Amino acid sequence: MRRTSIVGAAALLAAIACTAPASPVAANPADPRYDVLVFSKTAGFRHDSIPQGIQAIRDLGAANNFSVTATEDAAAFTTANLAQYEAVVFLSTTGDVLNAAQQTAFEQYIATGKGYVGIHAAADTEYDWPFYGNLVGGYFASHPAIQQANIRVENRGHAASGHLPQTWTRTDEWYNYRTNPRTSARVLANLDEGSYSGGGMGADHPITWCKTFGGGRSFYTGLGHTQATYAEANFRAHLLGGIRYAASRSQADCRPETGYTTLYNGATTGWSQAGPGSFTNTDATLTSVGGMGLFWYSQKQYTSYSLKLDWRVAGDDNSGIFVGFPASTDPNSAVNSGYEIQIDPTDAADRTTGAIYGFKSADLAARDAALNRAGEWNAYEILVEGQRIQVFLNGVRINDFTNTDPVRNLDGYIGIQNHGTGDDVSFRNIRIKELGAPPTGGDVTVQAESFSSQSGVQAVGKTGANNGQTLGFIEQGDWAAYNNVNVGGATSLRARVVSGGPGGTLQVRTGGATGPILGSVAVPNTGSWNTFATVNTTLSGVPAGNANVYLTFAGAGGGLFDVDDFTFVKSGGPGPGPGPGAVVGLGGKCLDVRGGGTADGTQMQILTCNSGPSQTFTRTGQTLRALGKCLDVSGSGTADGTKIQLWTCNGTGAQNWAPQANGTLVNSTSNKCLDIAGGSTTDGTVVHLWTCGTAASQRWTIPA
Missing domain, CATH: 2.80.10.50 (Trefoil (Acidic Fibroblast Growth Factor, subunit A))
Known part of the structure; x- marks a missing residue:
């Protein structure tokens, strides 16, 4: 089974100007002790900065409570030896550096939930090993001469990038990659090809990214060619954040992301303050002052959408995000007519981080595992579909609530709260993606990881999955329940599945995990744990209207298959939908x-x-x-x-x-x-x- 993520840790650095001299990186004394392996074997070009890189990581470890073992001996890649490390750093490796048995050991290591960090020429490594290429996210293609360039830091909510300016100007060797990793990873920073010569990827040129893959975590930075790089304070903090993420000491939403519209990233056009207090606006960061008031986006109201933003508390601070309220200059309108997704991590269960304030507590175990501590950035996704709200913290679903109050309606505006003097909460990168009208009487699709209760299964981050996660760790006798699903009129079930294991049987039931079977379908080995397929089965005995439904699973052995999503088809039988x-x-x-x-x-x-x-x-x-x-x-x-x-x-x-x-x-x-x-x-x-x-x-x- 995957290891449970360890709850967050202290902040990295305060923001440091890109021209600042090197200085020690702030320690993270709250991080439980961990171990990192630095691997720098080369079978091709060898970077003369490797010794400086090893020393920089040793310095970071000494200041931040992790040990560092450096090696160029591929014999270190055995199952037993790798098990002692929380993360493995590939430091400017080149060429084929592992044999088949060592590759298998590393794949198994990642599958246990451990982490990978790739630095610079790590992307110029193992071209004939597809697992590695998918793990790192992109292979090296070419590079121009070393020169100065502007880096556009697009995600400033990750431990590796939260301290950086929006435009980071520095000198390095700038890689072009064979493919763009944006479809499988969360890009943290990209290059402005207009600021230097020799760029080969166009307007979208990722240079740093993170992702979940194969059960583990991956962080890659294209920076790190020169010896001087490893003396830069900003780069050291960048590298520390990547290591802490890979080692599960800092949490982040590293699901790929496209199609969002920026509501705030420095400009407050379209926003209005309701009630007392205000927000300061510095460094593309809103920070609450006084209150109780509400800063709301008054240009448009929304129905079904995905709202994402990054937030940070300084200590025991209170704030929240409001959704589904009418236009008003009175902040109490949002309190009385909308719903608040709480931020304060110290209050009662129904009014703490991830709670629908006063209505439903978050899953506290999931919340605690996903939460970064005070001083670090956290990422929210608030997914509103019709009258349903799902809350994701750093990519993990922690709440699922459906509005049944006739006085409230989730159609409305969105806003952030300034709670009062002393409640200092900051926000960054507020963005939204409209999803269109929710299904009414048509086909109903359910994300399999969005279960109401379960036995033996869990959500798994996976490249290529819709919403970035699947329902995984499925074994004989496991089940997952989904409450209040609109199944009336369904004639068949369609499921998106993936399996690198033996496969098995998926059954859909009502009334309980041993209730009547509406339909069952065989799930095959699809070719790998990242090759998805669609399976279909007819249904019978489907209740009218809404029902609590159960997916149950059968098969021999463990790790049978994953389920990405499933659809109750009402519009013409089995087969893919129109999307x-x-x-x-x-x-x-x-x-x-x-x-x-x-x-x-x-x-x-x-x-x-x-x-x-x-x-x-x-x-x-x-x-x-x-x-x-x-x-x-x-x-x-x-x-x-x-x-x-x-x-x-x-x-x-x-x-x-x-x-x-x-x-x-x-x-x-x-x-x-x-x-x-x-x-x-x-x-x-x-x-x-x-x-x-x-x-x-x-x-x-x-x-x-």
Whole structure:
């Protein structure tokens, strides 16, 4: 089982100007003692800054309660030896540095919940080891000459970046990467290619990021080429924050993020103060003064949305985020008509951090594990869907509440509270993503990790999962319950699953973990723990209206499979829904229209996922559509190797694709499968028609 995260720790540094001389990094005496392995073996170019890097990490350890073991001996990568370390740092490693057995030991180490830190040339390492490439988030491609550049720090709520200015100007060797990690990681900082010469990634050039992967944590920074880097105070604090995150001494929301609109990141346009008190606005940070008042975004009211922000308390301080209140100059309007998501970590259960104030306590165990202590930044996501509020603290769901009060309605405005003199709370990077109208009588999708109660399972952070998490650690006899789900009228169940294990059976029940079975479906091994598939089953005996439903699990052994989400389908039986998205296959590569062409006959291929229109498909009936045309079998052919192409939609069987329980896509005319030629994961490999089998090259995750 994964190790429980250890509750937060002290703040890093106060903000330090990028031109400040090097100085000791503030100690974190509250961090329980831990151990770090620094690995700096090179099989290619060797950086002359490695000794300075090792010494810098030793200095950080001495000041911050962790031991440091430095080695270039790959024999250290055994299961028994790695178990003693909370994090492993790859310090400018290059080339192939581990053999197959050592790679397996490291994969198992990460699966136990431990952490990885990659520094600079760690991205120039192990190109033939897919696990490593996914763990680090991106491989090195090229670099220009060493020069000064501007770093745009876009996430200032992480321990590695909270102390940094919004624009950090410094000198280093600036890497270009083969792929953009933004789709699988939370980018902390990106390069302004207009500030230097030789950038090769364009307007979005990530340089530092974090992620969860394979059960563990990953932090990577592209900085660290020069010897002088390791004497910089800002870089040392940056590195310390990454190590503390990887070692689970600091918590953060490292789920990938796209599509958010900034409401505040320094400018207060559109905001209004209701009631007494105010907020100071310095360094793109709002800090409460006096009160009790409310600083609210008065330009727009919202219905279903994801609201994200970073917050920090100085000590025993009180504040909250209000949602679902009407426009008013009276802050009591929000108190009486809306809901407050509390921040104060010291009050009673129903009015402490993560609580829906006065209505529902947070899951205190989950809250305590996810909470950073006073002085450190914390991240909230407040997910409002219709009359349901879910609260995520540093990426972990800690509350799930549904409004049933006829006097209150979650449609409304959002705001932050200034509670009173002495309650000093700061906020950063307030942003929102509108989700559209919530489902009413249509299909109902439930995130599997959003259970009301459970036995034996837990939420697991996973790259590629919707909302960044799956329901995992599933074994024979485990179950998860979901209260008050609108199942009335459902005729089938669709589930997005992933398994690198033996697979098993998923059952849906009502009334209890041993209640009547509405339907069951086999979940296969999908090819890996990061290769998702969709399974379907018909339902019978479905209650009318809302019901408490249970997922129960059966199979031999442990680690059967994970469930990402499941949908009660009411609009036409099994099969993916209408939402647009990528079709993802072997190696995490995406089905792609070659060259983005729209001419009939354009070849279909696989390519590194990029979220572009040539990789965005919509499921309409039994067709998959991109760029206004359909996925098609050339000439309605049935022979193995027949070309798969883009073609004007015409309603023929050549364009009908039926998703199967094992993740294959079967063409209705030929009864053969969509397949990647030769089982290759190389960009540009064509897809074709082929006799259906057990190969991973025929397993696809489709828009759902």
